[in-house]
Amino acid sequence: MTVPADLDARFRARAAEEGLLDVATAAHETPIGTLLLAATAAGLCTVAFDPEPEATEERLARRFGARVLRSPRPLDPVRRQLDDYFEGRRRSFDVDLDLGTVTGEFGRLVLAELARVPYGSTTTYGSLAARTGRPRAARAVGTVMNRNPLPIVLPCHRVVGSTGSLVGYAGGLERKERLLRLEGVAL
Amino acid sequence: MALPPFERLYEETSAEIFAFLARRLGRARAEDAFQETFLRALRGYGRLEHGRHLRAWLYTIAGRVVIDAARAEARRPPLAAAEPAAADARPAYAELEHLASALPPTERAAVVLRYGYDLDYAEIGAALGSSAEAARQAASSGVRRLRGKELPV
Numbered sequence: 001m002t003v004p005a006d007l008d009a010r011f012r013a014r015a016a017e018e019g020l021l022d023v024a025t026a027a028h029e030t031p032i033g034t035l036l037l038a039a040t041a042a043g044l045c046t047v048a049f050d051p052e053p054e055a056t057e058e059r060l061a062r063r064f065g066a067r068v069l070r071s072p073r074p075l076d077p078v079r080r081q082l083d084d085y086f087e088g089r090r091r092s093f094d095v096d097l098d099l100g101t102v103t104g105e106f107g108r109l110v111l112a113e114l115a116r117v118p119y120g121s122t123t124t125y126g127s128l129a130a131r132t133g134r135p136r137a138a139r140a141v142g143t144v145m146n147r148n149p150l151p152i153v154l155p156c157h158r159v160v161g162s163t164g165s166l167v168g169y170a171g172g173l174e175r176k177e178r179l180l181r182l183e184g185v186a187l
Numbered sequence: 188m189a190l191p192p193f194e195r196l197y198e199e200t201s202a203e204i205f206a207f208l209a210r211r212l213g214r215a216r217a218e219d220a221f222q223e224t225f226l227r228a229l230r231g232y233g234r235l236e237h238g239r240h241l242r243a244w245l246y247t248i249a250g251r252v253v254i255d256a257a258r259a260e261a262r263r264p265p266l267a268a269a270e271p272a273a274a275d276a277r278p279a280y281a282e283l284e285h286l287a288s289a290l291p292p293t294e295r296a297a298v299v300l301r302y303g304y305d306l307d308y309a310e311i312g313a314a315l316g317s318s319a320e321a322a323r324q325a326a327s328s329g330v331r332r333l334r335g336k337e338l339p340v
Contacts, residue, residue, distance in 0.1 A: 001206040003221070008201070011222050020229040025194075057192040067232055068192035 012071040022065030026072035027051060028079050031086050032175045035152075037075045040064050043096030044078055047150045049171035063101055082152070088182065091119035093153045101149045106132070110144040117158045120183040124162045138162075146170050152179065188238045193229060196241050201225070204249050211253045220256055224249045236309060240300075247296050251315065254292050293317075294329030301326040 016024050023045065025038040036051035037044065038060055045064065048056055053070075061068045072079070077095055084090035102108055109132045117123050125138040125145070134140070145156040151171055157179040161167040166187075169176035180187060204224060209217040227248050235244075290298065293315060300311045301322075311322035 001202060001209060003201045003205045004218070007205075007218050007221060011225055014222060015226065015229055018226065020226065021193075022233070054195070057194050061190070061192040065233060066190040066192055066235075067229055069194050069197065069229075 012069060013073050015069055016071040016074050020067060021069050021071060021074075022067040023057075023060045024069060024071040024074040025053070025057065025060070026070060026075040026079065027053070028075070028082060030082060032171070032178055035082070037078060038068075039074050039078070040098045040100065042098040042100070044075075044150060044153065045098040045100060047153055049151070049175065078153070085152070086182065095153070097150060097153070099149070102147075106134070106137075106140065107144045107147070110141055111148065111154055114145075114148075114154050114156060114159070117155055119155075120185060122158050122160045122180070122185060125159055125167070126162055128159060142168070155179075158183075158185075190232070190235055190238045191241075193232055196228075196232075196245070197225065200242060200245055204245060207246070207249055208253065212256055216256060216260075220249070220252045223255075224252045227252065234309065236307070243300065247300055247315070250296065251292070290329050290332060293325045294332065297322050297325035298329040298333070302330075 015021055019041065023038050023040055025036060025046075028035045028037055033049060034051055036046065036048040036053060036056055038046035038048075038056070046056065046060065057068045078093070081090055081093050081095065085093070099108060099111060102111060110128060113128055113131045117128075125141045126135065129135055129137040129141045132141075141159070145159055146168065148154055148156045148170065151157070151169075157169060157176045166173050166176050166180075177187060201221075205217060205221050208220045208224065211217075212220055224245070228245055231248070235241075296315055297311055301308070308319040308322040308326070311326070312319040315322060315325070317325075
């Protein structure tokens with residue numbers, strides 16, 4: 001006997017409403033593929049390309065607590081904002097963030113600077129490093145970008161090499177290029 | 188064994204728990220009981236110390252929900268609604284359930300989970316919505332009652 005779909009949906013919604021979840025997750029379709037989104041009570045904690053839900057849920061459970069459940073409603077605001085972004089109607093995201101998966105002061109500093117890089121522009125790893133007061137740490141900035149838990153929302157796609165080459169992207173260079181073109185950056 | 192993400196437990200057990208509740212309560216009442224079972228499970232889940240015996244733990248919660256539903260609605264003696272579903276469970280559960288079936292529900296659950304499934308008292312307390320100490324007392328008074336045959340009529 002399978003659980004009726006509406007009952008399943010009601011349970012998942014109610015679990016979130018009653019504040020019983022450590023992490024709510026949802027899959028979201030975008031023009032650059034399915035994203036796995038996850039949020040704690042504090043805010044959005046994961047945006048993942050090419051979702052591997054089971055591995056991601058395990059990781060989230062270890063970090064934030066085992067009450068991890070697919071429950072789309074808490075993620076509705078960011079899902080709407082992503083839709084608007086991909087349709088060119090939104091230039092920045094207005095949601096609370098939980099950077100609990102980011103280890104180290106430097107990583108948090110770099111991500112805070114990254115959040116200030118404007119829509120439709122690019123910066124370099126070196127200049128982001130300089131803005132955190134460590135001009136020689138371009139490579140370390142690259143590592144932070146690679147591990148960015150909230151791609152798109154924290155725009156690591158806007159960070160390129162000093163020669164203008166795209167260099168790398170955790171979601172693949174093709175996606176980085178599409179995001180920059182969407183924002184009107186000439187490549 | 189670390190506690191798995193709740194999603195995993197839910198995916199693995201939700202269909203059989205729904206079937207169990209539908210057999211006990213009928214399809215219509217099973218829906219509310221299903222929500223209640225998994226909401227109670229979520230409330231206790233964060234306090235569990237490991238991921239063993241999770242199915243048994245869930246069935247105990249579902250059994251409690253059935254008892255509560257029967258009490259609330261039918262005014263039937265709770266034990267009539269709480270007859271064991273041997274086919275749903277491992278043999279140890281069925282055997283102990285039979286021996287302990289005349290105990291009051293909390294003591295019965297505590298005895299079955301302690302001696303049938305080797306859960307510790309913190310887990311049993313979480314399953315029953317009480318403390319580890321209350322679970323220990325329920326199990327030991329259940330055992331005393333079984334030994335002394337002071338069974339309630």
